Amino acid sequence: MSETTAIKKDSRFTKVTQWTAAFTLLIIIVIPLIMVIMRSFSIDGTWQLSAPIELIAQSDLGSVYVNSLYLGLLVVLGSTLLALPLAFLMTKTDFKRHKWLDTILIVPFMTPPYIASMGWMLFMQSRGILESVFPSVNLLQRGFFSVYGIAMIMSFNLFPFLYLILKNALLKINSSLEEAGAVHGGSFQYRLKRIIFPLMISPLAMGALLVFVKTISEFGTPATLGRQIGYYVLTTEIYQYTSSWPIDFGRAAAISSVLLVTSMTIWFVQTWINTRYTWQTLGSKSKQTKEYTLGKWRYLVWLYVGGVLLLAIGVPYFSMIATSLMNTRGAGLAWSNFTFRHFQAVLTPGSQGYRGIVTSIQLALAAATLAAVLGTFYALTVVKSKGKIKGFIDSSSLISNTIPAVVVIVGLIFFWNHPNNPFAVYNTSSMVILAYVVLFLPFTVQYVKSSAQQIDNSLYQAARVGGASRWFIFKKITLPLIWPGIIAGWIMTFIISTRELIASLMIRPPGMVTTATYIFGQFEQGNASQGMAMALITVTLTVVVMVAVQRMQKGARRFE
């Protein structure tokens, strides 16, 4: 009898893990978001259901809302125009052998929008870089310094994302579907119209909605170019009302709620379309896709692809590099005006820029590690749970993927800066780390969850039969098998944290400088050249981390 133990139906520890997960998520994300919504329903401490509507009607927020939506539409249009032809070329024509294009398209996507738009502004403004090369381009400037300029920059940032979705959808259209069309007498245009296009509607709609949500959630470009030309959107208004005199938290909460409801609605529509209109034929990725030969058209295609790359990467990066190397900006592009002093200024130990880099790396290391631990814990709990609590942990650990970062940050401020909050976390660097973790948790959760779901139960059972304790199994089997997911989540969190703008701006404690606040501050009030030098250093850091990790993984890859 002595070696037996009591049978427990649902282990107590399962419950403990589940409740721990649910409780921590409640604190770090759910309650802050609820506080945003509650705050938007109160005027001067009294409850009013109509409060958000009144607040919006009162001021000119209606027009700001329209601005956000209009920008969203323009960016959807712009990124579709860029992504759709490219996706078609890279899946259905002999142009697809240029695989390097897929790699290079990561560059605009990984360039933080605020940096890209600063590059563009420095390029396009009067007596900017473009004008110092072609002195008579005033017409372009009028067009650029408008909502269309903002839309263009954001389209160039977001189109690779849409491109990936469309490309995968096109790859899944089996060549036999098209061949059957041809055999039954359909011409190329007819097949495009009757077979490919209808099958593409659902992925296109989904991609477009995601681009729309990303656009109305975006802060960087509206905060740089938008603010200069007086084009205000929801995100910049929230920032304005929470950080600059005169402060109005009630209004910030109201706008946040509007933004939250809008983006959640679009997400639900997106999910609905996904379940309703995803055709069975798109079930598996097929290697057999029909390939068209471009022939003489390829000159036109090269012109198009070259143009896209020039505008998406060439212009902003050329502008950033040029600005960072200019001695005085009034003197323009000339060898006599060349200097490294801005890089020196940023990299001198003890300088503000240097402190910014060190701080950002430290914050990102802490945030990525904490997010990896928490994300792995949540992902494993979700995989091993059932019922309502599983749904709660799953959706709340992924929610910051669905709603704009600025709304999450407003919630965090409400919660941690609340007079009754006993923890003195607000205004410390822990607060910034916590914000990064909350914002980027979904990366680790998603990556780890998908690797954990692929582990068959029998792998654990075999280990138990072999006499292994739970800890031994975790160490020897679970951890190694989900490790790639943890690493992927860690890298993603690290990279994005090193240049995160909105959370850093809104909740950094006094005395803290991060790379993003440095760049933003230099661009607004300081020396744009030093800002651009820092931007280039940040981007280089990203590349170095990605390459280093790839090397490490290649060295360590033993199994697939």
Add this chain to the structure above:
Amino acid sequence: MKNKMMKKVSGIVGLGTAFLLISACAAADGSDEPLVVYSAGPGGLAESLAEGFTQETGREVDLFQSTTGSVVGRLEAEMDNPAADVVILASWPSGMDLMERELLHTYADAENADLLNEGWNGDNQLFGYSASALGITYNTELIEQAGEDWADYTDEEFNGLVAMPDPSESGSALDFIAGYLSDQGDSGWALFEELVENDLEVAGANRPALDSVINGANGVVLAGVDYMAYSVMEQGEPIDIHYASSGTVVNPRPAMILDSSERKEAAEQFIDYLLSDGAQEIVADDYLLPGRSDIDAHPDRVPFEDINELDIDWEWMMEEQENINERFQESIR
């Protein structure tokens, strides 16, 4: 079964989280911790002053440096959990507003306070340790003949060339508008309306406005802070500045101690430092007007005595600034 094994992990994670939170709390008191200073105004100056203070007293400074709008905004946002000890603003009325709300500490024994320019000591709560005057800054390559006075820029020849800092971000720009209205009465609005009609660009804080003139996007900035213009002139940019003939606002920049500060002694030391010879020299070197009447301004700039001031009522400006800002924002949107 895997659940059970996860209990250990969850325990570790839970402990870790708790530890993080606790360690964050633990840093709440202690006398050697840094002095927290929120400062508007030129980044370089705020930093050198902070460094100077650290050298003199050995105490570290945590500096939040931004625009007056952001500093006041941050103070308001943190009203429930105040973090700052010393606040430095670029706008005298903004400081008066904090004084009015009884948020400030009175420091009667500030060293050298008696040497401050007349009116630059606000009840021993606001110390105008420096000042800026609001000038007309223009690009010498684009503007051959700069207008003498504010009203000249409503002329057709300056259409589309004139910029002004945004008063919701730049405390000094708001002070100019309020000061001008205080001098001219309600009819003063005509100037701004006509400027807006003449395609006035309202662009961010002082720096972006000046930047747009340096790079030629605009030809002239009205009511930009003068020290910034002097400093880019020194760097060789094609810029010049003069002061409006009808008068302008000379805006003392107040430093103050928050009453909520738990480090008042250190904060008082900081005020003493700001009014010391050394700090005043640093102020002068950055082209600002020194707060003390016995310290000379930078030789390359126009001294305080030579600037024609508008006849302004600070009290009225303080009370009206929010309304004025609102009306101005409406007129430009």
Add this chain to the structure above:
Amino acid sequence: MRITVNNLSKSYDGEKFAFKPSSFEIHQGEFVTLLGPSGCGKTTLLRLLAGLEMGNSGQIHFDDRLIFDGEVKRVVPTEKRQIGMVFQDFALWPHMTIFENVAFGLRAQKDTDRLAERVRWALAKVDLVGYDTRYPRQLSGGQQQRVAFARAIVTEPELILLDEPLSALDALLRNQLRVELVSIAKELDITCVYVTHDQEEAMSMSDRIFVMKDGEILQQGEPEILYHNPTHPFVAEFVGKTNRITDPATREEKIFRPEDLSLEPQKFDDLIYQATVHHVAYLGDRYEVIVKYGQEEWTVYSKKRVNIGERIDIHLPKKALKLTQYA
């Protein structure tokens, strides 16, 4: 190891039994097969023995060691039962080498004396010398199953549980591995409990077979007894091919095996039926003939070809006709 099971049962929802209360004994060194269609409870019983499922009632003893007691709700957890197990999908850990896969149990129990030697011994037993440093994905299906078997025997357990271990392999490999599995088990004198739905596999490997259906053990016994003396129509049907006939007088259903039938007379008192040839299949050594007699379809073996539609006489010795007992 001797397994004694007393009144063991398992129900997931408290109503429907996945395994109905049963008692049985498996002897030291015996090779027992749990045979039945999917959903019959054979895997449930195996997992009860492994401790991967908890029973609702009854006791399990391994020799004199109490492993499970449903009355006082106590159990020896899987990892302490000191058994081996082979899974249907092999369940090899993809991130470990073959050596590490096999060594896992020894390391888990901190039994690392002469570790390499013992791992090599187990790999040699399954004929996989020299494969230690490879990863599972580099091996064929048959090799992977051998690794899984080596992993089960390396700790020298007294009991190995096998859950349809050959079902993922092709026919040729399956036949070959059957022989190897049994011979290693016999050589090491390990008690084996083997789950399968393949009656041929069960017949060829087992000392005893438990035929299961709907969570119940219908009949247990040597393969020959099950074949010749099924006590349940399901057992008769599942083990070997059966023909059936209803006695017109008593309305009793009787069964007989195809090989009992003949196209030539066998004994003087043969029963003779006239039937129509419905289908003929050539099997190489003989013909399999499906004939129709009234409503019944019977299988008959023949040395010579007959033609479809032909009416033929079929001879059946009286002794071969068996009454099935209804449960």
